[in-house]
Amino acid sequence: MAKVELKAKQNTEIEDRSSLKGTMASVLFLLLFIIVSWLGVYYLFVDRF
Numbered sequence: 001m002a003k004v005e006l007k008a009k010q011n012t013e014i015e016d017r018s019s020l021k022g023t024m025a026s027v028l029f030l031l032l033f034i035i036v037s038w039l040g041v042y043y044l045f046v047d048r049f
Helices: 019-049
Strands: none
Touching: none
């Protein structure tokens, strides 16, 4: 049978030095676009009836 070896030292720490500011800005712009779209459709609906 094959011998299974386990490593005693496993590095499980993840170093994350990246900034998420761009992600936050993109999400906020997307949220703003969705809100403006919904408001536009709502006011169009209210205006017609």
